[in-house]
Amino acid sequence: MQHVYDVTIIGGGPAGLYSAFYSGLRGLKTKLIESQSQLGGKVLLYPEKLIWDIGGHPPVLGEQFVKQLIEQAKTFDPTILTDTKVDLIERQNDVFIIHTAAGEKHYSKTVLLAVGGGIINPQKLTLEGAEKYEMSNLHYTVQSYKRFVDKDIMISGGGNAAIDWAVELSPIAKSVTLVYRKENLSAHEATVQEALDAGVNIECNTTITKLSANADKTAIQLVTCENTKTQQSYTRQIDEVIVSHGYNREASLAFDEAIAIPKKDDYYFEGKATGETAQPGIFAAGDILSFEGKIHLLLGTFQDAANAVNSIKTYLEPTAYRHGMVSSHNELFKEKNRSIIEKQLVQAD
Numbered sequence: 001m002q003h004v005y006d007v008t009i010i011g012g013g014p015a016g017l018y019s020a021f022y023s024g025l026r027g028l029k030t031k032l033i034e035s036q037s038q039l040g041g042k043v044l045l046y047p048e049k050l051i052w053d054i055g056g057h058p059p060v061l062g063e064q065f066v067k068q069l070i071e072q073a074k075t076f077d078p079t080i081l082t083d084t085k086v087d088l089i090e091r092q093n094d095v096f097i098i099h100t101a102a103g104e105k106h107y108s109k110t111v112l113l114a115v116g117g118g119i120i121n122p123q124k125l126t127l128e129g130a131e132k133y134e135m136s137n138l139h140y141t142v143q144s145y146k147r148f149v150d151k152d153i154m155i156s157g158g159g160n161a162a163i164d165w166a167v168e169l170s171p172i173a174k175s176v177t178l179v180y181r182k183e184n185l186s187a188h189e190a191t192v193q194e195a196l197d198a199g200v201n202i203e204c205n206t207t208i209t210k211l212s213a214n215a216d217k218t219a220i221q222l223v224t225c226e227n228t229k230t231q232q233s234y235t236r237q238i239d240e241v242i243v244s245h246g247y248n249r250e251a252s253l254a255f256d257e258a259i260a261i262p263k264k265d266d267y268y269f270e271g272k273a274t275g276e277t278a279q280p281g282i283f284a285a286g287d288i289l290s291f292e293g294k295i296h297l298l299l300g301t302f303q304d305a306a307n308a309v310n311s312i313k314t315y316l317e318p319t320a321y322r323h324g325m326v327s328s329h330n331e332l333f334k335e336k337n338r339s340i341i342e343k344q345l346v347q348a349d
């Protein structure tokens with residue numbers, strides 16, 4: 001039988017990564033399991049966005065923030081598995097058996113659910129053959145602004161992400177046209193005004209109906225759109241197409257009959273601010289958790305993670321310190337501090 005971990009964290013987004021750090025801090029033997037090939041969760045959807053609202057942190061690019069989270073998560077050497085989707089959690093006496101889609105089993109005294117809104121994939125454009133342009137100029141996220149410099153860009157979508165991209169790309173692009181199938185955009189009105197002020201051409205009641213390839217059939221060259229009210233079409237030369245139609249969420253996680261955790265709706269688990277759920281031994285943190293006053297933002301994930309890990313610690317060791325501890329009180333940090341100071345002294349020589 002495999003090693004039984006103190007805690008197995010399911011999900012490698014901000015909540016799971018910070019939980020991995022914090023559980024190391026609390027001396028717990030930790031495993032983290034992530035379904036995607038990359039750690040970072042939803043922040044991977046906005047690598048080029050500057051994040052402003054993390055307490056005490058200067059504005060940081062999503063991509064850089066993910067790197068820092070991963071580095072921090074590895075501080076106490078947890079076991080980290082990627083490309084591993086958990087599909088069932090079962091309880092046998094005092095041990096949870098975590099089953100993966102590939103048929104593996106992992107054993108743990110506690111489970112920390114940090115699965116966000118489930119496994120997230122962008123809603124694809126439903127035009128035949130569209131997928132062949134995904135390797136060239138059809139995008140579902142903006143990975144690098146460089147690619148869009150001096151380009152004619154078409155964005156399909158009317159939500160906040162679509163408008164944010166339009167606003168951010170318009171100063172560097174040749175032109176930005178945003179098409180949306182409905183009468184009114186669903187994005188916040190202040191950002192819509194910002195987009196208009198930035199010169200974004202917004203066309204409502206409009207959908208993309210055809211993508212036509214360039215001569216060597218490797219990339220989109222022409223985009224045909226139709227006005228859903230007048231049924232009139234136009235075709236335009238476009239260099240880059242960005243589709244922002246929201247995300248499909250796969251809430252694949254199931255529990256055996258002995259485990260019952262109330263859900264708020266299809267996705268969110270009802271729990272407490274302490275990270276406890278109705279099932280002893282199963283805890284939750286981050287976007288998946290619902291309680292009064294919950295903040296569904298990065299800063300909320302960190303507080304949830306610390307609370308859940310502290311609850312796990314006292315679940316496993318009832319006499320352990322219950323509350324958050326400052327890092328200077330941690331023996332493990334004393335060792336780490338010593339090695340960092342020694343390194344600095346060597347560099348100074």
Ligand SMILES: Cc1cc2nc3c(=O)[nH]c(=O)nc-3n(C[C@H](O)[C@H](O)[C@H](O)COP(=O)(O)OP(=O)(O)OC[C@H]3O[C@@H](n4cnc5c(N)ncnc54)[C@H](O)[C@@H]3O)c2cc1C
Binds near residue numbers: 012045053287288298
């Ligand atoms: C476009 C956008 C912009 C945002 N901007 C900001 C911002 O500026 N500031 C801010 O504070 N917040 C922002 N947020 C919100 C922030 O990203 C989320 O609050 C945060 O990512 C939640 O972290 P999480 O770890 O709880 O969930 P997630 O980030 O969703 O991570 C959950 C992880 O669990 C994995 N997972 C799910 N199911 C399984 C399974 N069965 N097995 C294994 N792994 C599984 C998923 O693959 C995913 O990696 C933004 C969100 C979006 C979408």
